[in-house]
Amino acid sequence: MNHGKLSTTNIIKVYNRLFIEQCYLCHAPSRKPLCSYCEAGFNRNSFACPLCKRPNQGTLSSICGQCQVSPPLYHNCLAPLRFEGLTQHLIHAIKFQQQAHYIRPLIQVLSETLIEHYDSVDNWPSQIIFVPSHPTRIKERGFCQTQLMVAELYKILLLQLKEKTPKHTNKSPIKKALHTQAQHTLSKKKRSENQQGVYQVTGEIEDHVALFDDVMTSGNTLETCVKLLKKAGAKQIDVWVIARTPEKNQ
Template identity: 35%
Template sequence: MISACHQCGEPIPPRSDDIQLCRHCQQSPPAFDRTHAAFAYTFPINQLIPAIKYNRRPEALGWLSLVFAQMLEDRIDSPPELLLPVPLHPWRALKRGFNQAGLIAGELGRHLRLPVHQGLIRKRRATASQAGLDRSTRSANLFGSFRLTGTIPAHVALIDDVMTTGSTAQELARLLKGAGAQRVEVWVLARTPTKG
């Protein structure tokens, strides 16, 4: 992404001043501190990621993750102590055959030489698919659906495939900060631009 909000990754027009936050983050800052997105969730990425997830083609995540890792090498000043993939509920992971966030985290960890913990965050209950839900419905859908299984370091990065409204990242950042994290970054392959 060429120009994006530093906090939520929302694509924004380039600015001549130092303010690199979207209007939403200026008015209501999220619990997470920074977002890095490799791509805007537009064509062809908005066709490729669903094809990977729903047609069981996880091998394509390798090259997308490599591009993302190379981008991150130039962007991150202070690397996180731990990469944490956004979990799927166990039955959804079993049905799909993989957790795309876990595969992305594994590739990023390997390329960037950062530790990954696949099981530190667990999805405690199945929730309705977030696709097609608005921001408030997404937040309500996720409330209380995650739990932690261990100690959280001070600086972590949440890894996911797509960020749409930021509701998942918000819920997880609140949980992580409540457990002692001081800085929570969000690293996603793609960020959905706001419609309108």
């Protein structure tokens, strides 16, 4: 009997039970990053516009008024969570309290949604592009949260998809050229004005890309980036966000 190997195996098992096989939030025993109790704390974006994933108050996923008047330029939008409750708390902790370790459970939820969707259509994008922060904002926070989120998402997808995994680089081909006021602090009209001349595309763009951001509120930032990516040669753009903000009256 190889006692050294046996001892190492037991140490790994104990380590996994203590540090790996537990809920990322409450630390209860769990084979998944989130236990069933904490996972239930997320408000799922179950009833939403099928085009832009804006949450609605009904029980049907009907096309919202805005999309009826002006359909989005992107092909698909995937947004598994509503930006409220636990989701809002974790994203704010990441962005404003340097709690980047909360990225993992949020990205786990998104990755499950992506795999379920694309397994059914068998049409994965060939490139993941994230919406970057301005260097001034990155200096304030110490990191770009969307860059870290996409890096975590890429690792998860690589384990599942192998060679089908969309390619990803640490530097986004989209550049935020102007430092603007945070979108969530602005009115709907100001958000639209806030995007003029803000972004540039400087890198190579594939035909089918996934555009990632952490939260979609009005959608102006993503629509601006979609237009730029189309001008740069993208033929199909799918939008991936962790959460979608409900209207204020919901």
